[in-house]
Amino acid sequence: MQAIQAKDYKVVFGAHGYENLNILLKEKDYSILFILVDSNTHEYCLASFLQNLETTQTIEIIEIDPGEEFKNLETCEGVWNVLSELNADRKSALVNLGGGVVTDLGGFVACCFKRGIDFINIPTTLLAMVDASVGGKTGVDLGPLKNQIGVISNPEMVLVDTNYLGTLPIEELRSGYAEMLKHGLIHSESYWNAVKEAKYTELESLGELIRQSIAIKNEVVLEDPFEQNIRKTLNYGHTLGHAIESYFMERKDKTRLLHGEAISVGMVLANFLSTALRSLDKETCNETSKAILSFYPYVNFEEKDIEAIITLLKYDKKNSHGIIYFVLLDAIGKPVLNQEVSNELIFNAFDYYKNLSKK
Template identity: 75%
Template structure:
């Protein structure tokens, strides 16, 4: 797969990607190489990665706990302390080897440590490959509130090696697939058809789809790196999806949802809302929603759940001047930004979601 040129860095793949990585390690005057992993990538991915690294630098491994609940400032403090104890300086390099939590948090750690050190992202999950590791967004959660603390700062390199996907459980692959479905909805009917006619577990087909998804995201980011306009389209399904994810994370009576599971629901809700506000064809919304329900399990919501989710919407990062803004569709591949939605319409969207499973 050909390298993708982003803003001041490249997104590279497999063998040629490792060649690019080793070239950077050789050319730049780094003092120490740090690799940030969680316990899962430490066990399943680290040795595979190190086999492909050629360097005389000292390599230090820093491990964090896996899971969204550890994507917080407390974990950052632990990593910063480890870097200091291991004599990191401003010429150190941090390689983030992991999923979205590792790349988001690791990038933020690197941006803040000694006012900024270089970092490289090596995503090991489908979600991180097509979304989290690309585009320069770094950050952590504030309690259950998603990505409230962070900065936009580009890595030196993103290296995508689909071999790491073979270490993932099915539900993690399915979670990442939601972002590819989103790319289809906001980009084009042809890519939507490509994604929905494939499977998140078909490794031989995923490489080309991953490359296309990254191209789609990168094109948007290049046009609008700081999310002043069209980059907001990448949040399709995320306004309600993030609120759902946060609610299920903080509610002791609920089973936590993976990011993609919540975003899948958010996209179905946004589809319905789009039929009511921005002219998305009702049959198109229904067909795409049914395609999503074939992949993701049903989640039960009662009125009190929905009210709590609506309350959480005020923390969405797209909000401005007290208004809650949604990304909606006029058609597949044609987005409409900065749309306000009534609470009654949100309740109706949840009814639409529930009725999909009753037909």
């Protein structure tokens, strides 16, 4: 599969990708190669990765706990302490082998340690492959608030090996698929139709769609690397989606939602708002929303839940001067930025989600 050229690095694929990685390691001649894993990727992915590695450099493994609840500064401090104890210097490098938590957190750790060491992302989940590991966003959560602390800094390379997807539970595959559905909605009807009709469980046929998804994101990031304008379109469904995810993460009486499960709700809500405030026609709104709902389980929201979720919107990163901005659609492939939405319309959007889910 052909590599994708990002701004300062390449996204490489499969066996040829490992050849590129080994060439990079030989050229860079790092003092120590640190591999960051969580307990899941340590068990299911590390051995396979090491078998493909050809290097005489010293290798050290650093393991963190899995899960979004550990994507915080406390975990970063633990990794920084291990790096110091193992004599990491500015010529060391950090390989992030894992899902979005590992690549986000590992990139942030590398950017801050000794004012910056090289890092390489090896995403092992679908979500990380098509979203988290690409585009240079690194960072951690602040309590339940998603990605509040971080910097934009590019890796030396991203290597996508779809064989790792075979280690995932079906729920994690489904979670990552939400980002591919989002790419379809903001990019083109052709890609939307391809993703809508595909089966995320058929890994052999998923590779080319993953590459297209990465290419879509890369195209946007190249035009707007620091999210001043068009890159915000990648947040379609995420304004309410992230607030929903944060709310369900902090409430002990709620079953926690995976990222894609929350974003799927956020996209259905954004579809409704796009019809109410922009020119997305009702037929397209209903068709795309039903397609999204066919992949994900229904989530129940009570009035108090919606009120709390609306309160969390003030922490969204697209906000400016106290105004909450949404990304909406005029049509599939035609996103629009900086849309203000009333609380009344948000409640109406949740009603639409509830009613559509029951049909």
